[in-house]
Amino acid sequence: MNLLRFALDNLYRRPARTALTVSAISLGIAAVVALTSIAWGFEASWQKANDARGTDLIVTRIASENTMPSPFVAEQVKPALSAIPHVREVVGLLSEMLTVSEDAPPVFVFGWAHGSYLWEHLELKNGRWPAEDGEAAIAIGSLAAEMLHKQVGDQIEIEGRMFGVAGIFESSAMIENGALLMTLTQMQQITDKPGKVNILNIKLDSQTSEADIEAIKAQVRKTLPGFIAITSGELVQKNAVVRISKAMSNATILIAGLVGALVVFNTMLMSINERTREIGILLALGWQRRTVVKLIVGESVILTLAGGVIGILLGILIATGLEHLELMRGKIAAIFSFPFLFSVLGLSVLLGICGGLYPAIKAARLQPAQALRQE
Amino acid sequence: MSIFPPSPQTPILSTHKLSLLFDEGQTRALDGVDIEVGEGEFVAITGPSGCGKSSLLNLIGTLDTPTSGDIHFRTQPYSALRDLSLFRRENIGFVFQSFHLLPTLSALDNVLVPTIGRPGDHQERARALLTKLGLSKRMNHFPAKLSGGERQRVAIARALINDPDIILADEPTGSLDSANAAQVLDVLDGIRREKELTVIMVTHDASVSARADRIIRMRDGKVDAEVAA
Amino acid sequence: MTMRCILLLLGAFALPAYAAEPTAATLVETMKQARLSEGFEARMEVATILPNGHRAMPFKLSVVGQIGAERQRLRVRGISPDKVRGRFVAAERNADERIRTIAYDEQLPRSIEKADPAARLFDSGLVLWDMFGAWWSWPQQAIEGSDRIDGRTCTLVRSRTDDGTSPVREVLSCVNGDGKLSLRTQLFDRRHRLLRTIAVKQTMRKESGALAAKKLTVTEADRTATEVEVYGGDEHYLVNADTYAPLDNGK
Numbered sequence: 001m002n003l004l005r006f007a008l009d010n011l012y013r014r015p016a017r018t019a020l021t022v023s024a025i026s027l028g029i030a031a032v033v034a035l036t037s038i039a040w041g042f043e044a045s046w047q048k049a050n051d052a053r054g055t056d057l058i059v060t061r062i063a064s065e066n067t068m069p070s071p072f073v074a075e076q077v078k079p080a081l082s083a084i085p086h087v088r089e090v091v092g093l094l095s096e097m098l099t100v101s102e103d104a105p106p107v108f109v110f111g112w113a114h115g116s117y118l119w120e121h122l123e124l125k126n127g128r129w130p131a132e133d134g135e136a137a138i139a140i141g142s143l144a145a146e147m148l149h150k151q152v153g154d155q156i157e158i159e160g161r162m163f164g165v166a167g168i169f170e171s172s173a174m175i176e177n178g179a180l181l182m183t184l185t186q187m188q189q190i191t192d193k194p195g196k197v198n199i200l201n202i203k204l205d206s207q208t209s210e211a212d213i214e215a216i217k218a219q220v221r222k223t224l225p226g227f228i229a230i231t232s233g234e235l236v237q238k239n240a241v242v243r244i245s246k247a248m249s250n251a252t253i254l255i256a257g258l259v260g261a262l263v264v265f266n267t268m269l270m271s272i273n274e275r276t277r278e279i280g281i282l283l284a285l286g287w288q289r290r291t292v293v294k295l296i297v298g299e300s301v302i303l304t305l306a307g308g309v310i311g312i313l314l315g316i317l318i319a320t321g322l323e324h325l326e327l328m329r330g331k332i333a334a335i336f337s338f339p340f341l342f343s344v345l346g347l348s349v350l351l352g353i354c355g356g357l358y359p360a361i362k363a364a365r366l367q368p369a370q371a372l373r374q375e
Numbered sequence: 376m377s378i379f380p381p382s383p384q385t386p387i388l389s390t391h392k393l394s395l396l397f398d399e400g401q402t403r404a405l406d407g408v409d410i411e412v413g414e415g416e417f418v419a420i421t422g423p424s425g426c427g428k429s430s431l432l433n434l435i436g437t438l439d440t441p442t443s444g445d446i447h448f449r450t451q452p453y454s455a456l457r458d459l460s461l462f463r464r465e466n467i468g469f470v471f472q473s474f475h476l477l478p479t480l481s482a483l484d485n486v487l488v489p490t491i492g493r494p495g496d497h498q499e500r501a502r503a504l505l506t507k508l509g510l511s512k513r514m515n516h517f518p519a520k521l522s523g524g525e526r527q528r529v530a531i532a533r534a535l536i537n538d539p540d541i542i543l544a545d546e547p548t549g550s551l552d553s554a555n556a557a558q559v560l561d562v563l564d565g566i567r568r569e570k571e572l573t574v575i576m577v578t579h580d581a582s583v584s585a586r587a588d589r590i591i592r593m594r595d596g597k598v599d600a601e602v603a604a
Numbered sequence: 605m606t607m608r609c610i611l612l613l614l615g616a617f618a619l620p621a622y623a624a625e626p627t628a629a630t631l632v633e634t635m636k637q638a639r640l641s642e643g644f645e646a647r648m649e650v651a652t653i654l655p656n657g658h659r660a661m662p663f664k665l666s667v668v669g670q671i672g673a674e675r676q677r678l679r680v681r682g683i684s685p686d687k688v689r690g691r692f693v694a695a696e697r698n699a700d701e702r703i704r705t706i707a708y709d710e711q712l713p714r715s716i717e718k719a720d721p722a723a724r725l726f727d728s729g730l731v732l733w734d735m736f737g738a739w740w741s742w743p744q745q746a747i748e749g750s751d752r753i754d755g756r757t758c759t760l761v762r763s764r765t766d767d768g769t770s771p772v773r774e775v776l777s778c779v780n781g782d783g784k785l786s787l788r789t790q791l792f793d794r795r796h797r798l799l800r801t802i803a804v805k806q807t808m809r810k811e812s813g814a815l816a817a818k819k820l821t822v823t824e825a826d827r828t829a830t831e832v833e834v835y836g837g838d839e840h841y842l843v844n845a846d847t848y849a850p851l852d853n854g855k
C-alpha cells in the first residue's frame with residue numbers, strides 16, 4: 001500500500017466524477033493539441049516551401065492584411081536587385097488561389113520563371129516539366145493530382161484556358177504538393193498580368209553573412225520605396241493566416257488552462273468536502289499533514305495527467321481527421337513534436353498542481369477532532 | 376518505538392488542570408481534569424453522554440488542543456510538541472466505535488493505511504498482526520464482507536501497525552453484540568499484556584469497563600470518581 | 605414669404621451647426637475621386653440564384669477599367685465556362701455622359717455589334733451601366749440621413765436625374781465616408797420602382813486606404829439574387845494599347 005495506490009483508489013471510488021473531470025480536461029487539452037499542431041504545421045509548411053526553394057530573401061510590396069492584390073512589374077525592381085552584391089539570382093513568382101474544378105476547393109496556382117532555380121527542389125514523379133516558356137502545360141503536385149483526379153496527359157481548365165498536365169511532382173512542402181505549377185509567362189497570361197509578379201525570390205551566394213543580409217534589407221528599404229526584403233521566416237510570420245492560427249492556439253492554451261485548473265479545483269474541493277471525516281481519520285491514524293497534501297495534489301495530478309494523455313491522443317486524432325477532410329486537404333499538415341507534446345503533459349501536471357494545491361492545504365489544515373465529528 | 380523512554384517513577388500520561396471550551400466559550404466540555412495513567416495500565420473512562428469523556432480522549436490523542444492546562448507524555452508536555460501528527464504517529468493508536476475502515480480497501484490494505492508515507496515495507500508486520508488477531512483467512516476481504524467483530528479487530532490491527540505506546544479506544548464495542556464485544560475486549564487485553572501497552576478506553580457500558588484495571592468516572596467535565604475495577 | 609423661402613432661410617442658419625457633416629456636394633465629389641483609376645483589373649466569380657432557389661452554374665469574368673475625369677472605359681471578358689468564354693462587352697462613357705456599348709466574340713473578330721448598357725450581363729444581375737456609377741455626376745444630390753450596415757455607419761445620398769434616356773432615374777446610396785464606398789446602392793426607375801439593390805457583403809482595402817467590395821450581392825425586383833466575389837485582380841493594371849481597340853474601331 002503506497003500513496004499512489006491510495007490516491008488511485010480514492011479516484012476509483014467516485015468513477016462518475018473522475019470520468020467527467022478527466023473528459024473535461026482531455027477536451028481542453030485536445031483543443032490545445034489540435035489547434036497548436038495545426039498552427040505550427042501551417043507555419044512550418046510555408047517556411048518549408050520557401051526554404052526548399054533555396055530562397056534566401058524575398059522582395060515584395062509592403063501590404064497589410066486583406067488588401068487588394070497588387071502585383072508589381074518585375075522589371076522595375078529586378079535590375080536594381082541584381083546589381084546588389086552577393087545576389088546570384090532574382091526570380092519572379094506569381095501565385096493566386098483559383099477554382100479549377102467544380103467539385104474541389106480552390107487550389108494554389110504558381111507561376112515560376114522558366115528554367116529558374118525554383119524548379120530544382122521538386123521531384124518529378126511522372127511525365128515531364130513544361131518544355132518551354134510558352135507551352136500551355138502545367139505540372140501538378142501529387143496531392144493536387146489526387147484531389148482533382150488528374151494524371152499526366154489530362155487537361156485542366158484554368159481561368160478559361162486549357163492546360164495539358166505534363167508532369168506530376170512531389171515536394172517536401174505540402175503547400176506545393178497541393179498546387180498547380182506553370183511557367184511565369186503562362187501564369188501572367190491567364191491572370192492578365194503581363195510582366196507582373198507577387199514576389200521576387202533572391203538566391204544569394206555562399207559567402208553571404210547575416211550582416212550582409214541585413215545590409216541588403218536596408219538597401220532595399222532605402223532604394224526601393226514601397227518594397228521590403230525579408231527572409232522566408234519573416235514572410236511566414238507576417239502571413240495573416242499563420243498569425244491568426246497562432247493567436248487562436250495561444251488563446252486556446254490560455255482558456256483551456258484556466259478552465260482545466262478551475263475544473264480540477266472544483267472537483268478536488270468537492271472531493272475533500274465529502275471526505276472531511278475520512279481525512280480526520282487519516283490524521284488520527286498518524287498521517288502527517290504533508291502526506292495529506294501529497295495525497296490531494298497527487299489525486300488532482302493523476303486526474304489532469306490522465307486528461308492530458310487522453311487529450312493528446314484525441315487532439316492528434318482531431319488534427320489528423322481534419323487533414324483528411326476534403327475541404328482541408330493539402331492546406332494543413334499538423335506537426336506533433338515531442339517537445340510540444342511533453343510540454344502539454346507538463347501543462348497538465350501544472351494544472352493538477354494549481355487546481356489541487358488549495359484544496360490540499362485546506363484538507364491538511366483540518367482539525368482532526370472537528371473533522372471526525374463531521375457526518 | 377517511542378522517542379521518550381519509559382521511566383518507572385513517572386506515569387506514562389498525566390493531565391494537569393485540563394479545560395476545554397466549545398462554541399466560543401459557551402460550552403464547557405472539560406473543567407480542570409487531573410488524571411494520571413501508569414505504564415501498561417488499562418483505564419476505562421465512563422460517564423453519561425456529554426460528560427466530556429470523548430473530549431478528554433481527543434485531547435490525549437492530540438486530535439484537539441485544550442483551552443487551558445496541559446498533558447504530559449512521560450516527561451514531555453504536549454504544549455512543547457512541535458509536530459503533533461508525528462507524535463501521534465509514533466505513540467498513539469486509535470480505535471473508533473464505528474471502525475472507520477475504508478470500504479474499497481481489503482482488510483490488509485486498511486491495516487497498512489497508517490504506514491502510507493512512511494518508508495519501509497510493512498506488509499509482513501500487517502499480516503502478522505492480522506494473524507495474531509485471528510484474521511489470517513480474512514486478509515483480502517473487503518470490510519463489507521466482514522462481521523462487526525472482525526471489522527473492529529482489523530481496526531485494532533490498524534491501531535497497532537505503527538507500534539504505539541498507548542491505544543485510545545472510543546466505545547470500541549459500541550457497535551457490537553455482546554459476544555463480539557467480549558471477543559474484541561479479549562483481543563485488546565491480550566495484545567496489551569503481550570506488548571505492554573497502555574490502553575485508555577471510553578465506554579458507557581459497565582460490563583465493558585469492568586475489564587479495566589481502573590475506572591475513571593466523569594460528570595459535567597470533571598472527574599467524579601476513580602475506582603479500581 | 606413662401607414656405608420654401610422660410611425653409612431655405614432656416615437651412616442656412618442651421619448649416620454651421622452641422623459643419624462637420626459632409627454636404628451632398630463634397631460627398632459626391634469624394635466618391636467621384638475615389639473611382640478614378642489609370643487601370644484596374646478584377647476577376648470575379650458570379651453565381652445567380654433564381655427566386656425559386658435554383659442556383660445557376662457560376663461563371664468567372666474579368667473586368668478591366670480605366671476611369672478618368674473625362675473618359676471612362678470598361679471591358680468585361682468572360683473567362684469560363686464555355687457559355688461565357690471569350691465573350692466581351694466593352695463600354696465607354698465620355699464627357700457627354702452617353703454610354704456606348706459593344707459586344708463581341710474573341711473567336712469572331714468581325715462580330716462587333718452594338719449592345720445595351722442596361723442589359724443584364726451573361727444572364728446575371730450584373731449590369732454594365734451600374735459599373736460606371738453615372739449617378740455621381742447627376743445634378744440633383746441630397747443627403748437623407750444616415751444608416752448602419754453590418755456595423756458600419758453610412759450616409760444616405762439620393763441622386764436624381766430628369767434625363768429621359770437614362771434607364772435609371774433615381775439612386776439611393778449609403779456611403780461609408782471613411783471607406784469611400786457605397787455599402788448599399790438602390791436603383792429606381794422613373795416611376796420610383798426599385799429595379800435592384802447592390803449590397804456589399806465583404807470589403808478589402810485599396811492602397812489608398814479606401815475600401816473596395818470583395819463580395820457583393822445584386823438583388824433584382826423579381827428577387828433574383830446574384831452573388832459576386834472578387835477572387836483576383838490588380839489595382840495597378842497596365843492597360844494594353846489594344847485592350848479597347850474594338851471600341852475605337854467600332855466608332
